[in-house]
Amino acid sequence: MLVQHLRLASRRSSGLTTGLATGLTALTVLLAVFGAQHAQAGVFDDEEARRQIKDLSIKNNERLDTLSKAQFDLVNQIQALREETAKLRGQVETLNYELESTKKRQQDFYIDLDGRLRNLEPQSAAPGENNPADGAKPGSDPGKKSAVDPAAVTREYEAALNLFKANKIKEAASAFESFVKAHPDSTLTPNAQYWLGNAHYALRDCNKAIAVHKVVVSKWPQHPKAPDAMINIATCQQELGDNKGEEATLKSVIAKYPDSTAAATAKKRLKK
Structure with missing residues (x-):
């Protein structure tokens, strides 16, 4: 009896051991796979x-x-x-x-032209100079009339012109203005007035240039500088944006001075 119990216990122990071994093996496999x-x-x-x-x-x-x-x-x-x-x-x-x-070339050209025109103009007596054909008025002072030297007047004008030629425009404008005031009746005064207008234009003051050139046209309409003065007026009007005024001035040049070089210039400008 005791022997049977021992055998049974041995079998159970062996089975338990086998199961434990199998479980451990399975666990090992699972751990390896994981x-x-x-x-x-x-x-x-x-x-x-x-x-x-x-x-x-x-x-x-x-x-x-x-x-x-x-x-x-x-x-x-x-x-x-x-x-x-x-x-x-x-x-x-x-x-x-x-x-x-x-x-610069234009200035030189105008100055050269000015000199040639002055050579062609008749040399009249300077203001204040005695004229034998005129009778002396009562109370007049002949000594004062003969005090003006025509050569000095010419030198004064040429000095102003040389300032303009040297591009000393402000000084030239002042010199021409002084000349016009000092010698209103000189044969050189229209030229001086014309160059005064050019000086104002060079100084970019078109309004003054127009006013000065208009004096040339109105006071000396037959002077050779008058047509050119009108062309300069038209140029200033163009720069001021006065297109209608410019057109009217150019047409006036053609009407008043049809055979002049200024008229030919005006015709070209009107075609543009």
Whole structure:
């Protein structure tokens, strides 16, 4: 009886041992499988991270390439603008030089023409100079009349003209104005009045230039300077934006002085 109980207990112990061994084996297998899956998941996570980093790196490089190209294009555009600006500056300087040269040649031409016209004009007696054909009025002072020197008057006029020729415009304007006031009846006064108008124009005062030239036209309408004075009036009117006034003045030049050079100039300007 006792022997049977011992055998039964031995069998139960052996079964328990076998079951425990089997459970341990199964647990070991499960742990191995779980560890393998975890390791495989870790490998997959690293590869995904590396792929994402690589993608970001590629995108950043592409952006840098785009920015570099844009900066390079911008630098080229800036350089092109600098070259164009330098070219334009050179053209402006050339045009300014040509304009100043043209103005200088024009002044020289007018002064030369003025001299030739004065040589053609009859030399009348200067104001205040004794005229033998005129009878002396009672109470007059012959000594004062003979005090004016025609040569001195001519020198005074030429001095003012030389100031204009030297481009000393303000000084020339003052000199011509003084001459006109001092010698209102001199044969040189129309010329001085004309050059006074040109001086005001050169000083960019078109209103004064118009007023002065109108005196030439109204007071000495038959003087050779009168047609040119009207052309100068039209030029000032154009610069002041008075297109109707300019047109009327040019037509008046053609009507009053049809055979003059000024009339030919007026016809050309009216056609434009």
